[in-house]
Amino acid sequence: MSKVPIRLSVNGEAHDLLVEPRKLLSDTLREDLHLTGTHIGCEHGVCGACTVWVDGRPARACLLFAVQIEGHEVTTIEAIAAEGRLSPFQQAMHEEHGLQCGFCTPGIVMTCEAWLREEPTIEETEIRELLSGNLCRCTGYQNIVRAVLKAARRARGNAA
Amino acid sequence: MNGEGPIGKRLLRKEDFRFLTGSGRYLDDIEAPRALHAAFVRSPYAHARLRHIDLTRARGAPGVVTVVGGAEVNQWTAPLRMAPPIEGLHPVEVATLPTDKVRFQGDPVVCVVATDRYLAEDAAELVDIEYEPLPAVASFDAALAPGAPLVDDALPSNLVSHQTFTAGDPARRFAQADRVIEAVFGQRRQTHLPIETRGALAIWDEGRQHLTYHNPNQVPHPLRSTLAARLRLSESQVTVIVPDIGGGFGQKIALYREELTVAALARHLKRPVRWREDRLENLLASSHAREDAARLRAAVTNTGTVLALDLALMEDFGAYCFYPANYLARVVAMILTGAYNIRDYSFDVQVALTNKCGNGPMRAPMAITSWIIEGTIDKIARELDLDPVEVRRRNMLRASDLPYVTATEQRLEDITPYETMERAIEEVDYAGFKRRQAAARQEGRHLGLGLCVVVESTTYGSAFYKAAGIPGSGHEAAWVKVEPSGAVNASVGLMASGQGYETAFAQVVAAGLGIDPAQVRLHIGNTDVAPYGMGSRGARGGTAGGSALHLAARDVADKVLKIAAQLLNLNTPDQLRLAGGAVERLVGGAWEPTELTFGAIARTAYLDPLRLPAGLEPGLEAHRAYDPPPMTFSNATHVCEVELAPATGVVHILRYVIAEDCGTVLNEMIVEGQQHGATALGIGGALYEALDYDADGQLRNGTLADYLVPTACEIPNFEIIAMHTPNRRNPTGSKGMAEGGVMGAIGAIGNAVNNALAAFGVEATQQPFSPEYLRTLLRGPLLSLSRI
Numbered sequence: 001m002s003k004v005p006i007r008l009s010v011n012g013e014a015h016d017l018l019v020e021p022r023k024l025l026s027d028t029l030r031e032d033l034h035l036t037g038t039h040i041g042c043e044h045g046v047c048g049a050c051t052v053w054v055d056g057r058p059a060r061a062c063l064l065f066a067v068q069i070e071g072h073e074v075t076t077i078e079a080i081a082a083e084g085r086l087s088p089f090q091q092a093m094h095e096e097h098g099l100q101c102g103f104c105t106p107g108i109v110m111t112c113e114a115w116l117r118e119e120p121t122i123e124e125t126e127i128r129e130l131l132s133g134n135l136c137r138c139t140g141y142q143n144i145v146r147a148v149l150k151a152a153r154r155a156r157g158n159a160a
Numbered sequence: 161m162n163g164e165g166p167i168g169k170r171l172l173r174k175e176d177f178r179f180l181t182g183s184g185r186y187l188d189d190i191e192a193p194r195a196l197h198a199a200f201v202r203s204p205y206a207h208a209r210l211r212h213i214d215l216t217r218a219r220g221a222p223g224v225v226t227v228v229g230g231a232e233v234n235q236w237t238a239p240l241r242m243a244p245p246i247e248g249l250h251p252v253e254v255a256t257l258p259t260d261k262v263r264f265q266g267d268p269v270v271c272v273v274a275t276d277r278y279l280a281e282d283a284a285e286l287v288d289i290e291y292e293p294l295p296a297v298a299s300f301d302a303a304l305a306p307g308a309p310l311v312d313d314a315l316p317s318n319l320v321s322h323q324t325f326t327a328g329d330p331a332r333r334f335a336q337a338d339r340v341i342e343a344v345f346g347q348r349r350q351t352h353l354p355i356e357t358r359g360a361l362a363i364w365d366e367g368r369q370h371l372t373y374h375n376p377n378q379v380p381h382p383l384r385s386t387l388a389a390r391l392r393l394s395e396s397q398v399t400v401i402v403p404d405i406g407g408g409f410g411q412k413i414a415l416y417r418e419e420l421t422v423a424a425l426a427r428h429l430k431r432p433v434r435w436r437e438d439r440l441e442n443l444l445a446s447s448h449a450r451e452d453a454a455r456l457r458a459a460v461t462n463t464g465t466v467l468a469l470d471l472a473l474m475e476d477f478g479a480y481c482f483y484p485a486n487y488l489a490r491v492v493a494m495i496l497t498g499a500y501n502i503r504d505y506s507f508d509v510q511v512a513l514t515n516k517c518g519n520g521p522m523r524a525p526m527a528i529t530s531w532i533i534e535g536t537i538d539k540i541a542r543e544l545d546l547d548p549v550e551v552r553r554r555n556m557l558r559a560s561d562l563p564y565v566t567a568t569e570q571r572l573e574d575i576t577p578y579e580t581m582e583r584a585i586e587e588v589d590y591a592g593f594k595r596r597q598a599a600a601r602q603e604g605r606h607l608g609l610g611l612c613v614v615v616e617s618t619t620y621g622s623a624f625y626k627a628a629g630i631p632g633s634g635h636e637a638a639w640v641k642v643e644p645s646g647a648v649n650a651s652v653g654l655m656a657s658g659q660g661y662e663t664a665f666a667q668v669v670a671a672g673l674g675i676d677p678a679q680v681r682l683h684i685g686n687t688d689v690a691p692y693g694m695g696s697r698g699a700r701g702g703t704a705g706g707s708a709l710h711l712a713a714r715d716v717a718d719k720v721l722k723i724a725a726q727l728l729n730l731n732t733p734d735q736l737r738l739a740g741g742a743v744e745r746l747v748g749g750a751w752e753p754t755e756l757t758f759g760a761i762a763r764t765a766y767l768d769p770l771r772l773p774a775g776l777e778p779g780l781e782a783h784r785a786y787d788p789p790p791m792t793f794s795n796a797t798h799v800c801e802v803e804l805a806p807a808t809g810v811v812h813i814l815r816y817v818i819a820e821d822c823g824t825v826l827n828e829m830i831v832e833g834q835q836h837g838a839t840a841l842g843i844g845g846a847l848y849e850a851l852d853y854d855a856d857g858q859l860r861n862g863t864l865a866d867y868l869v870p871t872a873c874e875i876p877n878f879e880i881i882a883m884h885t886p887n888r889r890n891p892t893g894s895k896g897m898a899e900g901g902v903m904g905a906i907g908a909i910g911n912a913v914n915n916a917l918a919a920f921g922v923e924a925t926q927q928p929f930s931p932e933y934l935r936t937l938l939r940g941p942l943l944s945l946s947r948i
Binding site for chain 2: 030037046049076077078080081090094097099104106128133134140141143144145
């Protein structure tokens with residue numbers, strides 16, 4: 001299949017790439033840009049491990065073709081603690097033991113970071129709804145919920 | 161060893177930074193120049209003769225380097241022979257890829273190797289295979305029906321394993337009994353579902369004749385032994401490197417046929433070959449689990465004393481045996497009597513092959529045992545109109561009964577089932593539940609409460625394997641090396657897939673050396689670095705691996721103190737200890753600092769050996785192995801309260817309490833995380849998860865949209881009560897854990913839902929208790945209610 005040139009903007013940097021039109025955004029990030037923090041768990045849009053941001057909104061990288069993303073800005077897990085310092089939510093995940101094997105973690109961070117940057121509530125049922133698009137087989141979710149609550153409380157505390 | 165410095169502390173995990181920032185390194189993150197990608201062509205039939213395989217079109221496809229089937233791969237590899245000397249177990253042999261027939265939908269037949277994964281999958285579409293479909297058997301009953309087609313043509317029947325056992329005189333006890341109460345239980349087929357699927361990257365060095373094999377596997381050394389043998393290489397020609405593992409749960413133990421094929425192809429092609437299965441393959445063709453059914457007959461008195469038990473257990477094992485077929489069912493039967501004093505016991509365990517994906521151990525492979533015994537106790541209470549807790553009290557072992565040798569000769573000691581039960585029911589106000597239940601009923605709400613007393617078998621020692629006739633061992637090995645700078649490296653034969661070993665084991669080693677855990681770095685997952693150990697499985701990591709590390713650290717500490725005594729001009733190190741990174745001396749009943757630091761002694765040991773005591777070798781390291789007792793037990797009581805919506809069949813968990821005694825814990829936070837995860841996995845199986853095969857052996861729910869696993873909305877918050885008491889048989893006091901949560905959830909949910917269903921006069925006997933299943937049970941009773 002012939003490749004087409006695209007310009008992909010990822011984490012604030014522009015990349016000129018040659019990709020097959022059928023190449024998934026998830027594969028392009030991982031293979032062409034070596035951004036392997038975006039994980040692939042199901043390739044049919046259910047598990048949430050490949051969650052990235054497209055123009056600041058969470059999206060499944062396995063349900064997008066790279067060619068669709070020209071003209072949009074992609075943000076991946078690698079941009080969240082770019083200075084080597086964990087974000088408040090990453091820090092809360094660390095403190096609350098919100099991760100075990102870590103494979104689903106980047107997707108969970110991307111989902112929750114986006115939510116926390118809006119106006120987070122501290123309603124547990126809403127937080128559980130938020131997390132329902134990301135599967136985790138290790139933790140039983142309880143400590144992830146605690147981490148989101150902790151980060152949301154801190155964010156509200158700062159805003160107040 | 162409670163109170164010894166860092167042991168048990170809630171130390172935050174060393175692993176977290178890399179995982180939280182996307183810089184973990186999983187299999188598919190490893191770059192390999194010139195690597196080729198493999199894709200497998202799988203059988204669409206559950207059972208079919210392979211008539212003809214034509215690879216011509218696929219071989220001509222763009223990017224394709226080679227396309228091979230069993231005709232080629234079986235030349236390069238030895239078959240898997242599974243033939244332990246176990247009475248009633250038929251030996252079986254599995255070729256790397258089938259050449260005569262396929263045995264389940266998803267059976268790999270052909271491997272395509274191309275320059276990228278997309279092209280390999282394109283070419284896989286061009287492989288022409290002519291199948292002659294055969295009748296399939298897709299259930300235990302169908303497999304054992306007269307005239308059933310054979311799954312394995314080399315066996316006399318599909319009954320691949322059958323064992324019976326009797327202790328005491330159950331027949332006499334059944335004759336004496338006031339009542340015989342019978343209960344049945346079933347779990348449907350589940351799968352482990354690690355979020356990272358299987359995969360491998362094989363790199364063959366033609367010059368050195370050496371294979372470097374990257375594979376997310378829980379047991380690196382046993383994997384290397386098998387891989388080398390099946391490739392007909394020496395164990396010194398294979399290095400297994402295990403990167404971070406994205407979840408295992410027992411799925412990543414065996415050497416799978418796809419993974420062996422990839423290794424053989426790398427050697428044949430003299431180029432790196434990699435494979436990562438997709439999720440559909442993982443659901444269809446990796447490894448499945450459970451799908452067992454049981455009937456337990458209990459001989460009881462009118463007051464609820466259990467005189468004897470008689471178990472019939474049946475497991476549908478799927479098409480291939482990557483483990484001895486009796487491996488999982490055996491333990492269910494062995495530990496069935498749980499926390500109870502029941503001497504007269506018999507079992508009959510049958511395992512059948514069917515045309516479905518092969519079974520393997522999934523976190524708590526023995527889990528159904530808890531539901532069987534605890535569900536039967538509840539049923540006894542229902543039938544005799546007794547309180548289920550009273551029936552438990554009447555039969556349960558107390559501290560004064562220990563050590564207790566069970567009917568199957570398991571030695572129970574240092575367990576506290578009675579104490580955890582009493583504490584858990586107090587926590588949930590068990591005494592007030594009937595009132596709450598009645599009050600809710602007035603509002604049209606249907607509550608149920610269930611408890612499950614768990615006795616969890618962990619850390620199987622070499623004596624267990626010997627007695628079971630299974631090749632292998634239960635020991636674990638470790639080394640601890642203090643470098644000249646005082647930095648500490650340590651290793652163990654285990655492999656982590658989320659258990660936080662790098663943190664918890666740093667705590668163990670640091671405790672032994674009197675240093676900060678931050679100074680200890682654990683190196684695992686490389687067979688050239690780690691000592692030969694048996695890997696991570698069966699809740700053995702902390703108990704077996706932690707103990708081996710503890711012993712090695714103690715040896716190193718002994719040497720440090722010997723050196724310190726010499727440097728301080730003392731005759732013996734008896735009055736010295738290591739604490740806070742330095743040597744302390746007992747003077748007049750108080751520990752006082754000396755000028756010697758841990759680092760200074762390390763430097764002396766390596767760089768100034770003439771100052772060492774006579775007879776001590778330069779250097780500072782120790783290597784130890786630890787073989788635990790045949791079986792170690794921890795225990796817990798799970799209590800859960802549910803609300804059942806009769807109109808929809810939906811079960812909502814209102815409250816979930818776990819009182820657990822798993823001995824000395826190495827890191828309390830990590831242990832709680834394991835309790836959460838195990839219990840959540842159990843809830844998945846109890847309420848949602850089932851691989852749905854039709855009668856022809858076609859999987860009908862092979863996507864993540866159809867195979868339902870719990871999300872954050874289905875799992876409750878767990879209230880954990882730590883009641884840990886040390887295990888006197890283990891050097892660290894640990895008892896093993898991380899599977900018992902599954903056992904507890906299956907039993908507690910089973911009992912809670914049946915408690916709620918009792919008002920309708922129906923009983924749920926097969927998990928998952930899906931809304932569809934519960935509605936089927938409730939439809940009749942609800943109709944008759946509406947007619948009243």
